Amino acid sequence: MPIQLLSKTAPTPTVIPNVRTREGIRMRWFQEHPSNVGAGALANTAYFDEALLANWNPRASFVVRSPWENIGGGGPWFFGAYTRDLFDQAVSWDEQMPVPRGGRFHGNPFGPPQEGNGRYILFDVPRRETGLVSLGQLQHAKLSELIWHPSYAVGNSLADPRLGTGGFLGLNRTSAISSKKESAKLGGFGSSELGWSNDSQRSNGKEEWASTARSILGEVPEQDNLVYDLSFEVNQKLWDRFYLSSGSVAEKKKFLENPDKNPLPNGRMQLASGVGKAALVEDLTDFHHAASRLMVDGAFNVNSTRVEAWKALLGSTRPAGFGNGNGVPFPRVLAPQEGAWRNGDSPNSDSVWAGYRELDESEVDRLATAIVVEVKKRGPFLSLADFVNRRLAEDETGRMGALQAAIEKAGLNSTLVTGFPLDNRSSLPNYTHPDNLPDATRMEQTLKPGSKAWGAAAYLTQADVLQVIGPVLTARSDSFVIRAYGDKVDSGGNVQARAWCEAVVQRTPEPLVPDESGLNPVLAGQSGDFGRRFIIQSFRWLSPDEI
């Protein structure tokens, strides 16, 4: 390998470094180079196929090998979302040269720079103008510093492939389990799971690697599980317990003065009618009391099995101001830098990563139909989190939530699945790893999504849909139609008169007999608890021919 001797005073290197001088780690590519793919015990398997945004967290600060990662066999020795390289031309000086576009030099997180797009816009931050109006917007939040968690945790529902033990097995739980009892006490981070080297130059004793990993993780594995289904857990906590009233204190003051003229940023938020006393700004800005003073106008029951109703809901973003108004936009970020992308457009266009997803009428129809199929299969959903999350079941419903399953079954991402396929047809083969690992391919390949581009701006996800429709969803109805019948009989039992009536009643947030806080029934769950107050919205007598 020639080495160029440079002048001390005016060094002007011109010899291109040999690729064998390159060492380091990088994120895996959508298309790995043949030197890596063809190496070692997992040569020419789907070992390198990863959905980096679905099953990994590239923003994480802690990049540590968990016991549930797949490890390359025979070089390049690496694991997870990253890889080292064998000395392929694809990682040579020429091929890694950044690409100039618009006066800037660009790399590519998912491949060689020459194959990259102009911009990759993956995450959004709340804007001052809009704030947060939907829990679905929290999909952009980095909730974990651990590399093995998903990038878009909130609102999505993919099962963590680290749970699986083959097929659907393991989907009935939310945390990865250890195969060795002694490691289970350490959250899996024991030597019997993380391995050790027989080469004293690589590991100083059997425990060194495992104790180092635990130390890097602040010894947390000794008290808590760190490898678990983050999406499931956070959805479970979030969607049933929290909502976003939206609006600042000033906006809420104006809203109280004239709700019609000064709606909150989430315009569906209305003042609760029929409750005992008028709402104060202190109520609306109080973390605990705001929900007792606000109601959602036109909430949608996720247990609906009417395709037309779902179509109407899904199509509600049509006039949102994106594009030409002919499509139904589901933008991941509120200010996309590129235009609309529709299924069938080029998977390599800049809109895939910096634009927004738009559905046409037939896609909305297919999605609504597929949702109804999932509702009938999985419902009734007892809570919103129940709808958002996957089932804890060792069957198809355990892989992903109802919405994501409907999106995939409707084929809405078929172009990106074809353009960036991820081979998830079968589990990776096991092999005898020299570092005393009980299983070097524990991350279940069949539980990964079908595309490496999962999470691209154009790849429609469940969280993208929830970001739009989430604020109006509910798992139960609060308005009911009640019909009643009465008659008058004489002493002989003969009916003298009959009457039918119909009332539309609305449940309000106010308990009939509230406790001291005013928020909950005083006898919640006990005998005599009449729950929350109903008010009659309308009443009419019915004629016999209406029965």
Added chain:
Amino acid sequence: MKRLYFSAIWISALAVLGAEEETPRQVRFLAVGELPPFRQEIRDNVRYELEPPEGSIPPREVVLGSGEEKSAATPLRLGQISAALKIPPGSGSLVLRRRDAADDSDPWLRLTRPENGDFLVLLWRDAKQGTWRQVNSLVLPEDPVTAASGSVRFVNCADVAVGIKWGAEKLILEPRNVFKRELVGGVEQAFQVLLPDSAGPPKAIHSGVVTQNPSERSLVLIYRADGASPRRPVKVSVQREPVPSPPKKEVLR
């Protein structure tokens, strides 16, 4: 007598003058193409690189022959310009043989050297054969005028015409053709190499920048992606080097 004496002096002077103008010429070689996939085996926890398949890389060392003379073996590596080898004046044939090849064997490469000046020989493997046993070549002059400092030469070694965007300039570069532009030292000049796309406008398959110091020159090589599972049909390599000082003149005796 006086006249004859004067003529003799004149002829001698011419001979000496001619000899002084004969400067040593040199040739360099540059093989372009893709490396085969890296293969290794691990023995006793040590990685050993495996020899690539025969014909997947150029001969590691070659010997240049010109007439009765032959050079010492010189390394030949993909993407790296070889050391300069001396060649005799005037035109004639040059042959390259693998280092271990017999003197009377068929040469790996035979070409006709230009009559004057230094030159660079670009080498790439034959597309049909797909092996470095069959090699194509293109001679590029490297004299101080053709390849002066500040020059940037684009060379198309691929077997298809490519589009070039050089700043605001757009042009087509046919196979085996060259074009040259000037670039001031320290300036970054963006360029693109494009291929026709049946689905729409030509598609950029390479975007890059050429920049060079004063007293340097550059070579932008466009070549067929000839490796295993090529990611793009055509690859580009930019070679930049200081323009060598003129060699010391030697008097041939």
